[in-house]
Amino acid sequence: MKQANLTSAQKHTLLTKLKTELTEFEQQLTRIHECSAPVKLDQQAVGRVSRIDAIQQQEMAHASEVQMQRHILRIKQIFLDTDEYGLCLECGESIGIGRLTIHPIAELCICCQSEAENS
Numbered sequence: 001m002k003q004a005n006l007t008s009a010q011k012h013t014l015l016t017k018l019k020t021e022l023t024e025f026e027q028q029l030t031r032i033h034e035c036s037a038p039v040k041l042d043q044q045a046v047g048r049v050s051r052i053d054a055i056q057q058q059e060m061a062h063a064s065e066v067q068m069q070r071h072i073l074r075i076k077q078i079f080l081d082t083d084e085y086g087l088c089l090e091c092g093e094s095i096g097i098g099r100l101t102i103h104p105i106a107e108l109c110i111c112c113q114s115e116a117e118n119s
């Protein structure tokens with residue numbers, strides 16, 4: 001099987017980083033859950049404007065929640081099959097240590113990523 005162009009030390013560093021990120025994401029998700037509780041619209045003290053604020057905040061919280069869940073899922077996937085970690089899901093080439101250091105959950109190499117963004 002093809003393996004990414006990473007030394008085992010580099011891979012170890014990246015996986016350790018991902019493990020830390022996973023913990024952080026899960027903590028953040030718990031916090032988001034707490035602040036995205038349904039807005040109470042019937043509260044007398046809350047004016048119309050702050051109600052809109054509250055709803056917008058809730059939507060933003062929801063958006064980052066979705067993104068967070070995606071990240072968590074991705075990290076869990078990586079740990080299910082660490083042998084393939086560092087390979088582009090699209091072309092199967094090594095993603096490269098530079099890119100992975102900045103963005104350890106990268107699924108695509110820089111070429112496929114820019115193609116995906118331009119399409």
Ligand SMILES: [Zn+2]
Pocket residue numbers: 088089090091092093108109110111112113
């Ligand atoms: Zn690729």
